[in-house]
Amino acid sequence: MQVMKFGGTSVGSPERIREVARLIDDGKPKIVVLSAMSGTTNALVEIANYLYKKNFDGANEKISQLEQKYFGVVDELFTTQKYKELGIELINSHFSHIRSFARDMFTMFEEKEILAQGELISTALMNYHLQETGRQSHLISALNFMRIDKSGEPDDYYIRENLQRELKQCGDYYLIITQGFICRNAMGNIDNLQRGGSDYSASIIGAAVNAEEIIIWTDIDGMHTNDPRIVEHTHSIPELSFDEAAELAYFGAKILHPTCVMPAKLANIPVRIKNTMEPSAQGTIIKKDVPKVPIRAIAAKDGITAIKIKSDRMLMAHGFLRKVFEIFETYETSIDMITTSEVGVSVTIDNTKNLEPIVNELHKYGTVEAEGDYVIICVVGDLHSNSKGFGGTILSALNDIPIRMISYGGSNFNVSVLVKSEYKSQALNCLSHSIFTDEK
Ligand code: ASP
Numbered sequence: 554m555q556v557m558k559f560g561g562t563s564v565g566s567p568e569r570i571r572e573v574a575r576l577i578d579d580g581k582p583k584i585v586v587l588s589a590m591s592g593t594t595n596a597l598v599e600i601a602n603y604l605y606k607k608n609f610d611g612a613n614e615k616i617s618q619l620e621q622k623y624f625g626v627v628d629e630l631f632t633t634q635k636y637k638e639l640g641i642e643l644i645n646s647h648f649s650h651i652r653s654f655a656r657d658m659f660t661m662f663e664e665k666e667i668l669a670q671g672e673l674i675s676t677a678l679m680n681y682h683l684q685e686t687g688r689q690s691h692l693i694s695a696l697n698f699m700r701i702d703k704s705g706e707p708d709d710y711y712i713r714e715n716l717q718r719e720l721k722q723c724g725d726y727y728l729i730i731t732q733g734f735i736c737r738n739a740m741g742n743i744d745n746l747q748r749g750g751s752d753y754s755a756s757i758i759g760a761a762v763n764a765e766e767i768i769i770w771t772d773i774d775g776m777h778t779n780d781p782r783i784v785e786h787t788h789s790i791p792e793l794s795f796d797e798a799a800e801l802a803y804f805g806a807k808i809l810h811p812t813c814v815m816p817a818k819l820a821n822i823p824v825r826i827k828n829t830m831e832p833s834a835q836g837t838i839i840k841k842d843v844p845k846v847p848i849r850a851i852a853a854k855d856g857i858t859a860i861k862i863k864s865d866r867m868l869m870a871h872g873f874l875r876k877v878f879e880i881f882e883t884y885e886t887s888i889d890m891i892t893t894s895e896v897g898v899s900v901t902i903d904n905t906k907n908l909e910p911i912v913n914e915l916h917k918y919g920t921v922e923a924e925g926d927y928v929i930i931c932v933v934g935d936l937h938s939n940s941k942g943f944g945g946t947i948l949s950a951l952n953d954i955p956i957r958m959i960s961y962g963g964s965n966f967n968v969s970v971l972v973k974s975e976y977k978s979q980a981l982n983c984l985s986h987s988i989f990t991d992e993k
Pocket residue numbers: 560561588589594595671733734747748749750751752
């Protein structure tokens with residue numbers, strides 16, 4: 554069994570939906586996980602925001618706009634009267650459900666339910682299209698098997714048992730369609746796996762059915778050696794280890810959602826990234842054993858704030874770091890990079906929602922400086938195989954750039970340096986030129 558996931562752009566128009574139908578109809582049994590059509594989840598978020606503010610006119614206008622878009626899709630996608638009617642019925646029923654939330658009580662629960670409509674619609678449209686074109690497909694609802702526990706983690710046992718039951722009911726259909734992103738929570742309410750979470754769904758499903766491969770179809774030919782928007786002549790990386798992919802997904806390479814790697818890694822199921830616009834391109838395969846290379850890729854993460862806490866009390870003291878970290882924990886702010894000296898510690902964060910109270914509390918322990926507008930430049934590779942010279946290569950490439958922090962040795966797969974945003978492009982290019990000599 555294969556699991557294939559298609560993102561919002563891949564199902565973003567009637568033409569793309571037809572293309573996906575052709576791609577999946579290759580005779581091999583598979584579960585197909587779909588995102589909402591591109592733009593839909595954002596529009597649903599906007600609608601929910603209007604409803605929170607009780608701006609019913611604003612919400613209704615947005616709802617009608619989105620509804621019209623879907624009537625257009627139905628009209629273009631289906632060719633027979635029967636399926637045009639089924640399509641219209643489908644859109645009517647989802648949009649009257651969305652409209653029913655325009656009432657005084659609007660909470661997080663209702664918002665989650667509204668957000669789920671995007672994936673429910675895209676999968677139903679795909680299923681109708683497959684049937685109209687004579688392909689054997691079966692739609693199963695992720696709400697019947699995908700579930701997170703009280704701490705927001707996938708409930709693996711529940712998912713496996715319930716997915717198996719759903720699959721048994723499908724009989725011998727070989728194309729099974731389901732939604733990415735949406736799930737139920739521990740209380741049974743509709744919930745989701747966070748924005749961009751369809752990759753995660755695919756990986757959880759792949760692990761639950763012990764798939765031979767999880768294929769993430771997107772609109773780029775795999776993970777690249779560097780950011781193709783900033784550096785010329787980057788190329789897609791044919792093979793990556795799970796650990797390297799996890800580092801890269803977190804840092805900038807928005808191709809794969811960072812959470813997606815873990816379930817596949819634990820179940821040891823290869824993840825392949827392929828390009829819907831260029832299906833014959835090889836893409837990137839992520840798996841356990843890959844030939845080691847010293848440096849695999851370079852990535853950047855924007856919007857970083859650096860915080861430095863300096864204190865004479867830190868000298869020879871124990872427990873200082875715990876106190877500092879506790880403050881970040883209280884404000885649910887995760888730390889990305891950290892460097893220490895005898896009299897100070899520097900950390901970086903990307904979520905500055907609680908920066909002010911964090912800084913105020915840190916003042917208890919010393920002088921504090923917080924400064925935004927940084928980027929983390931991250932070099933991913935295998936430090937084991939080339940521990941000599943790895944740091945030297947990176948630092949000499951960045952010779953002309955002021956570096957604020959360096960983090961080496963946190964894992965065997967990544968070296969990170971923190972520089973001001975204005976140096977991002979220069980840093981990525983200098984590293985590329987000295988590491989991947991063909992990217993000059
Ligand atoms: N549709 C959801 C989003 O836009 C989930 C996904 O596409 O992965 O975030």
